[in-house]
Amino acid sequence: ATPARAQQATKWKMQSMWQAGTINQKVFEDFCVRVKAMSNNRLDIEALAVGTIVAYTETVDAMQNGILDAHQSGGPYFSGKEPALALIGDLNGGYDNPYQMQMWFEYGGGLELAREIYKKFDIHYVGPVWWGVESVPAKKPLRTLADFKGIKMRVPEGLGAEVWRRAGAGVVTLPGSEVYTALERGVIEAADWGTLGMNQDLGYHKIAGFPLYPGFHSMPSAEVAVALPKWNALSKDVQVMLEVATRDFARDMIQRVAVEDYKAAEAAKAQGVELINWSAEERKKFRALAQAAWADWSKKSPMAKRVYDSQLAFLKRLQLLD
Amino acid sequence: MSIELITFLMFGGMIALLLLGLPLAFVTGIIAVIFGLGLFGLPSLLLISSRIYSFMNEYVLVSVPMFILMASLMERSGVARDLFRAMHVWSGSLRGGLAVQTTIAATIMAAMTGIIGGEIVLLGLVALPQMLRLGYDRKLAIGTICAGGSLGSMIPPSIVLVIYGLTVNVSIGDLFSAAIVPGLIMAGMYIAYILIRCHLNPSLGPPAPEEERNIPLVEKLRMLKSIALPMLIAASVLGTIYTGVASVTEAAGMGVVGTAIAAALRRELNWKMIQETLVQTMTACGILLWVSFGATAMIGVYNLAGGPAFIRNMMIGLPVAPIVIIFIMMAILFVLGCLMDWIGICLLTMPIFVPIVKALGYDPIWFGILFCMNMQVSYLSPPFGPAAFYLKGVAPPDISLNEIFSSVWPFIGLQVVAITLLIFFPGLALWLPSLN
Amino acid sequence: MSESNPAIGVERDPIGRFTTALNLKLSWFYGFAVLVTAYEVIMRYGLNQPTIWVHDMAIALCATAFIFAGGYAMVNDQHIRITSIYDNFSPRTRVMMDVLHAVLTLGFVVALSYAAAIQAWRSVMLMETSGRAWDVPIPAILKSMLLLGSLLMVVLSIDRLVRSIRRLARG
Numbered sequence: 056a057t058p059a060r061a062q063q064a065t066k067w068k069m070q071s072m073w074q075a076g077t078i079n080q081k082v083f084e085d086f087c088v089r090v091k092a093m094s095n096n097r098l099d100i101e102a103l104a105v106g107t108i109v110a111y112t113e114t115v116d117a118m119q120n121g122i123l124d125a126h127q128s129g130g131p132y133f134s135g136k137e138p139a140l141a142l143i144g145d146l147n148g149g150y151d152n153p154y155q156m157q158m159w160f161e162y163g164g165g166l167e168l169a170r171e172i173y174k175k176f177d178i179h180y181v182g183p184v185w186w187g188v189e190s191v192p193a194k195k196p197l198r199t200l201a202d203f204k205g206i207k208m209r210v211p212e213g214l215g216a217e218v219w220r221r222a223g224a225g226v227v228t229l230p231g232s233e234v235y236t237a238l239e240r241g242v243i244e245a246a247d248w249g250t251l252g253m254n255q256d257l258g259y260h261k262i263a264g265f266p267l268y269p270g271f272h273s274m275p276s277a278e279v280a281v282a283l284p285k286w287n288a289l290s291k292d293v294q295v296m297l298e299v300a301t302r303d304f305a306r307d308m309i310q311r312v313a314v315e316d317y318k319a320a321e322a323a324k325a326q327g328v329e330l331i332n333w334s335a336e337e338r339k340k341f342r343a344l345a346q347a348a349w350a351d352w353s354k355k356s357p358m359a360k361r362v363y364d365s366q367l368a369f370l371k372r373l374q375l376l377d
Numbered sequence: 378m379s380i381e382l383i384t385f386l387m388f389g390g391m392i393a394l395l396l397l398g399l400p401l402a403f404v405t406g407i408i409a410v411i412f413g414l415g416l417f418g419l420p421s422l423l424l425i426s427s428r429i430y431s432f433m434n435e436y437v438l439v440s441v442p443m444f445i446l447m448a449s450l451m452e453r454s455g456v457a458r459d460l461f462r463a464m465h466v467w468s469g470s471l472r473g474g475l476a477v478q479t480t481i482a483a484t485i486m487a488a489m490t491g492i493i494g495g496e497i498v499l500l501g502l503v504a505l506p507q508m509l510r511l512g513y514d515r516k517l518a519i520g521t522i523c524a525g526g527s528l529g530s531m532i533p534p535s536i537v538l539v540i541y542g543l544t545v546n547v548s549i550g551d552l553f554s555a556a557i558v559p560g561l562i563m564a565g566m567y568i569a570y571i572l573i574r575c576h577l578n579p580s581l582g583p584p585a586p587e588e589e590r591n592i593p594l595v596e597k598l599r600m601l602k603s604i605a606l607p608m609l610i611a612a613s614v615l616g617t618i619y620t621g622v623a624s625v626t627e628a629a630g631m632g633v634v635g636t637a638i639a640a641a642l643r644r645e646l647n648w649k650m651i652q653e654t655l656v657q658t659m660t661a662c663g664i665l666l667w668v669s670f671g672a673t674a675m676i677g678v679y680n681l682a683g684g685p686a687f688i689r690n691m692m693i694g695l696p697v698a699p700i701v702i703i704f705i706m707m708a709i710l711f712v713l714g715c716l717m718d719w720i721g722i723c724l725l726t727m728p729i730f731v732p733i734v735k736a737l738g739y740d741p742i743w744f745g746i747l748f749c750m751n752m753q754v755s756y757l758s759p760p761f762g763p764a765a766f767y768l769k770g771v772a773p774p775d776i777s778l779n780e781i782f783s784s785v786w787p788f789i790g791l792q793v794v795a796i797t798l799l800i801f802f803p804g805l806a807l808w809l810p811s812l813n
Numbered sequence: 814m815s816e817s818n819p820a821i822g823v824e825r826d827p828i829g830r831f832t833t834a835l836n837l838k839l840s841w842f843y844g845f846a847v848l849v850t851a852y853e854v855i856m857r858y859g860l861n862q863p864t865i866w867v868h869d870m871a872i873a874l875c876a877t878a879f880i881f882a883g884g885y886a887m888v889n890d891q892h893i894r895i896t897s898i899y900d901n902f903s904p905r906t907r908v909m910m911d912v913l914h915a916v917l918t919l920g921f922v923v924a925l926s927y928a929a930a931i932q933a934w935r936s937v938m939l940m941e942t943s944g945r946a947w948d949v950p951i952p953a954i955l956k957s958m959l960l961l962g963s964l965l966m967v968v969l970s971i972d973r974l975v976r977s978i979r980r981l982a983r984g
């Protein structure tokens with residue numbers, strides 16, 4: 056036997072935030088396959104889809120309890136435990152694309168802040184993983200910020216709701232399972248929901264034919280995070296390998312989701328859907344509005360303030376804010 | 378311990394304890410505790426509390442007490458009694474007419490709600506006592522209500538189809554339009570069955586007595602008048618989802634408001650009655666929710682033990698014709714449907730089945746409808762039969778769970794026939810979505 | 814079937830009476846859930862001013878009632894059972910089944926209380942909020958309710974176990 060085989064294989068259960076069978080879950084499964092190969096079978100991660108073991112809101116507790124070893128999920132779901140996680144997860148209108156926020160994590164201090172926050176929960180934050188850029192399926196064209204005034208729009212999360220409320224939208228908090236029917240019947244006129252590719256698959260554009268694309272309001276970061284004892288039990292080389300694999304996972308997710316979005320944009324246009332692309336000017340107005348919401352949110356905890364200050368400085372360096 | 382053995386012991390233990398007369402809610406709960414502790418130690422108990430907490434946070438559950446409230450108000454206010462008396466008289470000499478009308482009402486209501494529980498509770502409180510009072514065969518009446526009431530998640534809108542669509546990423550709109558014809562076929566089969574049974578044996582569904590039917594038309598119209606307004610209010614308020622006023626679950630709440638207004642207009646609403654309906658709701662919810670709490674705990678432990686991988690491995694590499702694979706999948710769904718709730722089955726099997734179905738060249742929309750029809754069976758099949766539980770939660774105490782389960786078999790047979798029809802004639806589902 | 818079995822039912826006990834009285838009060842939560850739902854529909858459709866709190870409030874009201882309703886159904890022995898075999902047992906076997914029933918139920922609710930206690934403790938220490946549009950400590954409250962509801966069921970199960978054992982001893 057080779058020396059590597061003699062070493063004990065570590066088996067992990069890792070639950071994601073993705074429905075089984077989606078492109079996102081496929082990217083996650085591929086990541087687990089690569090980790091196993093790169094570690095020469097020393098780290099074998101079982102890729103569990105959302106809800107398999109616990110609900111998506113419960114993966115942090117499950118890691119603390121030793122039920123799950125790791126998760127691939129995101130800050131916005133856990134902002135009720137620490138408000139700063141909302142700002143780590145999704146500024147709602149901060150960056151133009153995920154690569155900019157990846158820069159903040161790697162070179163702007165984001166990674167250190169994220170690790171400090173998760174350490175409170177006995178969890179090691181390995182690195183960010185993106186979803187892609189979200190769209191807004193809408194029943195009528197919403198070309199400017201002003202068009203959102205009085206629009207009934209489904210937004211459940213706290214910070215997102217705060218931003219859209221400032222834009223004048225009537226925020227509705229329906230759960231995900233009711234969004235389709237509500238949008239179809241006109242209970243709501245728009246929804247903060249999914250990427251263009253996902254929405255095209257689910258048939259949203261047939262009932263709400265004016266999606267925002269390319270999106271900008273939301274590009275949630277999720278992460279690979281591991282229960283701290285499980286992380287500490289890894290040998291140094293496997294730890295570094297997992298960090299590098301996570302960086303590649305982030306890139307893979309951004310690009311494969313974007314490719315799906317390109318395909319979906321083509322298909323949507325062919326069926327007569329109008330893709331609404333906001334001008335740079337409108338985007339800037341939206342960002343200014345959002346900034347006030349972040350500032351308010353940052354008062355919720357000292358950690359939230361630190362995350363806000365760090366990102367604000369970085370957004371200025373990127374010249375996205377004056 | 379191998380997953381095969383775990384599967385056998387868990388579900389075998391569940392059936393054994395159930396047959397000894399232990400309450401289902403605590404049977405599944407204690408099995409989750411024993412297997413959780415045995416296989417994974419103390420942390421697994423936190424899995425149980427976590428899943429129960431997440432389960433009760435589902436918004437769609439809010440519609441369950443609301444439907445019970447609505448039904449209870451209708452029943453106690455006398456609207457139900459008058460309604461069924463009028464239906465009985467108006468169905469003339471038709472044998473089984475009341476059961477047919479109940480099925481039609483269930484189908485119309487199914488188009489207004491997306492879950493099963495509410496509808497069965499409503500029919501169980503409103504229609505069942507009336508059908509029994511008017512001399513209908515108990516088994517026929519019970520079966521009609523369980524099968525008809527289950528249509529709520531077959532005829533769109535349907536929470537089952539929404540979750541299927543989200544799980545396998547296909548168009549929810551296409552699923553909705555594909556479900557219409559198979560749903561109506563199922564309803565049609567129930568009606569045909571009722572008519573044939575009652576034609577062969579009139580005592581199963583006796584028409585109203587001659588002297589009652591032959592009352593003057595003016596009298597018959599007067600009967601309608603007393604129920605027309607309440608029914609109109611209840612239906613229009615429940616129908617608010619079609620006008621974009623309310624979401625699916627909110628519509629259930631609006632239904633309560635409408636029924637309360639109707640009862641008030643008939644001068645039948647009072648505090649005592651409201652407290653009684655609320656207590657009845659409390660009892661029924663305690664029964665129903667804790668069954669689900671136990672089930673979600675047990676499924677969580679089973680998933681942690683590797684249940685999904687076990688099912689996947691069973692399906693891989695079967696050297697048989699594609700259509701046989703579809704039948705094997707239907708058989709697996711049937712067996713799981715006896716033991717689990719639909720959402721557990723969907724999360725457990727669909728991520729495994731649908732990629733295979735697509736690889737075989739079948740349409741995932743068509744398969745979604747097959748899944749949904751299979752879940753109609755799962756509501757009725759013992760020992761884990763949610764439709765039976767919902768009915769038991771509100772039925773008169775002399776109706777036992779055994780009697781309910783022994784009443785639904787003919788309807789399960791009809792459902793299996795409908796599923797087989799759709800397997801061989803996919804066009805029944807796929808024709809409507811192909812139009813747009 | 815699960816015709817309520819007054820010999821086992823504990824509705825005459827102090828704990829049974831307490832459970833019943835508590836559930837009479839809590840049953841009004843369903844009524845409040847209906848009222849706030851109607852309020853949301855009127856505000857959103859009529860006045861184009863949707864609320865951010867109604868959906869979460871309706872969930873919290875109903876969930877609280879669901880939790881305690883489990884104990885209420887226990888008091889009246891209404892939990893769903895299949896009794897076709899049980900009914901054919903001899904009276905003595907039936908009493909033994911009742912003891913087994915009480916022991917297993919107690920095992921489940923004790924395990925649930927243990928887990929719910931850890932879950933609730935952790936949540937309350939953080940004053941965990943929902944993180945949703947209406948960002949209030951509903952998780953901390955509901956997790957505590959689950960603990961209280963399971964503890965009530967522990968007491969009810971012990972009561973039931975004591976009764977069953979007494980009957981077994983009497984023969």
Ligand code: NA
Binds near residue numbers: 490492529534
């Ligand atoms: Na329906």
Ligand code: NA
Binds near residue numbers: 756757758763
């Ligand atoms: Na079943």
